[in-house]
Amino acid sequence: MSQPGSFTATLQAIVTQQRSPRFRWLLALGLAVLAFVVRYGLNDALPPGFPYLTFFPAVIVTTLIAGLWPGIVSAALCGLAAWFVFIAPASSFELNPGALTALAFYAFIVSVDIFIIHGITVTAQNLRAERETMAELAASLQRTNLTLAQSESEQQLLSQEIGHRLKNQLALVEAIVSQTMRTQSDLSTISRVLADRLSVLGDAQDMVIAGDAGQASVLQIVQKVAQLHGDRLRDRFIVDGPAISLASRPTLSLSMILHELGTNATKYGALSTAEGMVSIRWAVETIDGRPGFVLRWRETGGPPVVEPSSRGFGTRLVRAGLSGAIGAKVAMVFAPEGLTCELTADLASLHSERPS
Numbered sequence: 001m002s003q004p005g006s007f008t009a010t011l012q013a014i015v016t017q018q019r020s021p022r023f024r025w026l027l028a029l030g031l032a033v034l035a036f037v038v039r040y041g042l043n044d045a046l047p048p049g050f051p052y053l054t055f056f057p058a059v060i061v062t063t064l065i066a067g068l069w070p071g072i073v074s075a076a077l078c079g080l081a082a083w084f085v086f087i088a089p090a091s092s093f094e095l096n097p098g099a100l101t102a103l104a105f106y107a108f109i110v111s112v113d114i115f116i117i118h119g120i121t122v123t124a125q126n127l128r129a130e131r132e133t134m135a136e137l138a139a140s141l142q143r144t145n146l147t148l149a150q151s152e153s154e155q156q157l158l159s160q161e162i163g164h165r166l167k168n169q170l171a172l173v174e175a176i177v178s179q180t181m182r183t184q185s186d187l188s189t190i191s192r193v194l195a196d197r198l199s200v201l202g203d204a205q206d207m208v209i210a211g212d213a214g215q216a217s218v219l220q221i222v223q224k225v226a227q228l229h230g231d232r233l234r235d236r237f238i239v240d241g242p243a244i245s246l247a248s249r250p251t252l253s254l255s256m257i258l259h260e261l262g263t264n265a266t267k268y269g270a271l272s273t274a275e276g277m278v279s280i281r282w283a284v285e286t287i288d289g290r291p292g293f294v295l296r297w298r299e300t301g302g303p304p305v306v307e308p309s310s311r312g313f314g315t316r317l318v319r320a321g322l323s324g325a326i327g328a329k330v331a332m333v334f335a336p337e338g339l340t341c342e343l344t345a346d347l348a349s350l351h352s353e354r355p356s
Contacts, residue, residue, distance in 0.1 A: 014064060024066035028074040031058040036081045043086065051086035052078070052106050059110050063117040071117070075110040079103065215245040215351070218254070218295070222280050225258040236271060241282035244293065249324030250350045254295075254343075257322075260314035261297050261341060269339055270302035276338075277301050284347060287327065291347040299338035307334035325349045 035058035039051075046053065055078035063071025084091065087099045095103075218241060226237045246254065258280070262271070270276030282295040299305075308315065318341065321328035325345035333340040 019066070024070045025073075027066045028062045028070035029077075031062050032074050032077040032081070034058065035078055036085075039082070039086065051082040051102060052109075055079070055082055055106075056109065056113070060113050060117065063114050064121075067121070068114070068118050071114050075114065079106055079110070082106070215247055216251045218244045218246060218282055221246070221251060221255050222258065225255065225262055236277050238277060238279040238281075240280075241295075242284065244282065244284070244347075244350070246350050247324065247352055250322045250345075253321075253323035253325075257318050257343065258297070260318050261339075264314060265299055265302070265339070268303070269305065270299035273302050275301045287344060287346070292327070293322075293325075293343075293345050293347045293350055295343040297339070297341040297343075299340070302338055304336045305334045305339050321345065322350065 032055075035054040039054040042054070058078055059071060059075045062074040066074075080093075083099060083103060084093060087102050089096075219239070222237075222239050222241075226234050226239070262278070265271040265276075265278055270278055277300050279298040279300070280295070281298075282293065285292050285294045287294075311319075319330050319332065321330045322343060322345045326349035328343075328345040331340075331342040331344075
């Protein structure tokens with residue numbers, strides 16, 4: 001047994017379906033001819049008084065499927081055919097009282113049928129248009145909600161990232177201040193060392209902010225550290241290596257390490273003499289079967305190097321290696337001809353932010 005909702009849906013689909021004008025007019029003509037043929041075949045079997053028996057369904061179906069004007073034309077053709085053939089006197093358009101009554105009845109019935117069916121068609125078309133509009137609106141709202149959800153998610157992720165970086169920054173500042181206070185006793189020296197180290201930290205953070213996706217290149221970091229020594233010593237740095245980007249934590253860590261190495265070279269190493277040079281070279285090499293980052297700091301032309309008997313904050317900072325990297329290692333060789341420091345780490349881990 002069919003459901004009412006299914007019948008309504010089928011009816012709406014029939015009356016709202018788009019059809020070509022050619023199909024609509026051929027349907028109107030074909031149904032009118034079919035109705036005439038069937039009525040003519042039943043003429044002897046029917047009692048008098050049923051001239052329009054097969055024409056009413058033809059008009060109804062035509063209006064339902066083909067629309068208003070094909071339905072009106074079909075009604076006119078069917079009415080004329082019935083008047084001429086099936087209303088006495090046959091084979092004439094004589095308008096006697098009997099023919100007038102029959103034609104008036106026919107005109108009233110088909111007019112009501114066409115009016116009702118056309119009203120159903122218009123209503124169904126309006127409902128279909130409203131459903132399509134509502135569907136478009138719902139899809140638009142869904143896209144808007146999805147965009148808002150993505151925006152909120154991105155905002156939350158950004159807030160978490162900012163909080164994470166701020167936490168790292170504060171922890172690093174705290175460590176710098178604490179270690180500097182422990183290793184220095186003179187107030188002016190503490191002030192100068194703190195200012196230098198925090199300046200390097202700030203410059204490194206600027207590089208991270210200015211870089212793509214919160215990253216900075218190794219070349220930028222090395223050049224920035226070399227610039228801190230001024231024009232007089234900048235030309236004494238030999239810099240070479242491929243383009244490699246670092247995430248924020250390795251960027252800050254490498255900046256601090258190079259600053260400490262540069263400071264020691266200026267005080268006690270190659271940069272403390274007129275001829276000394278510092279070579280900073282980095283490359284991608286295979287470490288334990290995986291691509292690894294290797295940076296080598298090498299001093300030449302300075303005074304004979306002696307390994308310090310105690311380790312200050314700067315030395316401990318360098319030996320801690322690249323923060324936020326997997327497999328970070330440091331090898332420092334205090335050879336008489338000059339200090340060599342080699343930093344190694346897993347390359348992939350330097351590109352991403354890892355939790356503290």
